[in-house]
Amino acid sequence: MPEDKFTSIHNSARLSVAPMMDWTDRHCRYFHRLLSSETLLYTEMVTAPALVRGGALHLLDHDPAEHPVALQLGGSDPQELAQAAKLGADAGYDEINLNCGCPSDRVQSGTFGAVLMKDPARVANCVAAMREAVDVEVTVKCRIGVDAQEPEEVLPAFLDHIRAAGCQRVTIHARKAWLQGLSPKENRDIPPLDYDLVHRMKTAFPDLHISINGGVTSLDQARAHLEAGLDGVMIGRAAYHQPADILAAADPQIFGTGQAVDPVEIVHKMLPYIENHLAEGGRLHQITRHMLGLFAGRPGARGWRRTLSEGAVRDHAGPEVLLQALACIEPLAQVDRAV
Known part of the structure; x- marks a missing residue:
């Protein structure tokens, strides 16, 4: 796919609102879009089986005003993910994102989410199948590792695999996920952040568009990451709980367009x-x-x-x-x- 087709959404990815279960539904996204015209928005994670086997196409509902908007999928079967990606692209989403970061028990039992960090070859096969099925960009959201993995070794190998499969853009949550012993909520706070590792990945993979996620609570922090060389910043809870602080001034402060909204x-x-x-x-x-x-x-x-x-x-x-x-x-x- 020609790289220039991705230029616009790559620019939007300078700042994005994280996919958050039970929060970033279509009503939330419409509201967030009124606050920022530029910021890239994500759906809640939608599982490929729900779309392909369950026929739950209502999960793809969105308002045209939400664009640019990305669909995040959960799954681990390449062909099923390809079918789900096609449904998402046909529904009008600008990007299809593969979840390799969610640590919940339900996700683990389906062999997807953060557990996929243990199987980068499978992730690469999923990415390749999804890219073959759609004309929009296929991206990945991951952790720096899981459980006893050594992030310094695991993360570069993971990025190597998905880049070889054609993935050009990845969002890295700068924490490990502990699949046993920590709840999903605890996994968002307890594992220490390693921003330096994510920045080193940008140096090691200069051709990848890399966004950082985890612990960012202000536009000043976001700008600092961008000025240090990262391509994008994804903000989750702060964008949800203080939407005016993050999104109302995002267009002028992050994208250099428009003005802050009231x-x-x-x-x-x-x-x-x-x-x-x-x-x-x-x-x-x-x-x-x-x-x-x-x-x-x-x-x-x-x-x-x-x-x-x-x-x-x-x-x-x-x-x-x-x-x-x-x-x-x-x-x-x-x-x-x-x-």
Whole structure:
């Protein structure tokens, strides 16, 4: 596939929001897209068996406004992943990503996720089969190793395999995953971060587009990684819990385009989307649960969260709940005068 076909999405990958189970659903992604026009968004992990054997094509639903958006797949069978990738590409996703980093028991029992770090040859076969099936880019998200593996040895070998299979872009979560003894939540915090190793991989593999993931909580940190030579930064929980801090200023600060957006305006821009969702039989809290952190750190944020949390779950709750919650937020002009 011509490399120039990837130029646009490679640029978007300078900053991305991590795939997060139960969080980065289509409503969350629509909301995040209003905050940043440039940032690359990812779906929750969707398993290849669910699409191919289960026919759960509703898991591919997304709004055209979400682009650029990538589908993350979980699986370990090359042909099944190829079929799932084709379904994702046909649904309009800009990228298909293979999960080689999730440490949950459910993922391990299906022989995919972080356990695939132990079988780079299989991962290479999966990547090759997926690339053969689609015209969009196939990427990998991995850890630096699992269990007793030595990352200094394992990670370069893993990258060698996927690069040979045609993968040009990889996101590395800069922690090991412990498949036994730690919960998925603990695996996001307890294993120590090794940013230096990821940076050394960029030196060793200059032709690979390498993004770093894990522990990044601000745009200043993201810029530091980019300025040190990495191609991209993926942010997870901070982008979800403090979306305005990470995404509202991402376009000017990371991409050099546009200007920071006002979270208050984003609330108003969400109203038509919410009205459409309610008209189709949806519930308000399915969307507003992703918006609780929009005013994190701003006077009135507690009232915003409380009003949304309590009001959005009520029967027949509508857009008026957001406006009631927004009334709790002090205008920035008032905040500025008080400083």
